[in-house]
């Protein structure tokens with residue numbers, strides 16, 4: 453791990469989860485994933501550790517549009533496609549979108565340094581599942 457953080461068991465485990473390929477877990481989900489394997493781990497430790505990682509620039513925290521903060525360990529610039537049914541967030545590379553045009557009118561308001569897009573829709577597996585709503589899974593799971 454970079455950033456000069458002391459390596460502890462929980463830190464390593466949490467770091468592994470948030471930097472997994474294509475995952476965007478909430479703090480609560482990280483806690484749930486580790487609570488069996490590390491029964492002594494507290495929610496507080498998970499939240500604080502994620503905060504430490506964010507400050508160190510190892511992860512990015514972002515609201516998912518439903519009021520839940522998610523963590524992204526992929527620090528290379530990318531956009532997101534959020535499924536409005538299962539709440540899965542998929543990475544969308546800049547190579548897929550190309551350069552995103554900035555409206556001329558923004559020039560009078562300031563200098564735009566980057567543009568992050570959020571695509572919303574229904575993912576393929578939800579479409580093939582026949583349109584059942586499975587919304588309840590992660591809503592508000594970030595707030596305890």
Ligand SMILES: [Zn+2]
Pocket residue numbers: 535536537538539540574575576577578579
């Ligand atoms: Zn879906």
Ligand SMILES: [Zn+2]
Pocket residue numbers: 476524526530531532542543
């Ligand atoms: Zn991402």
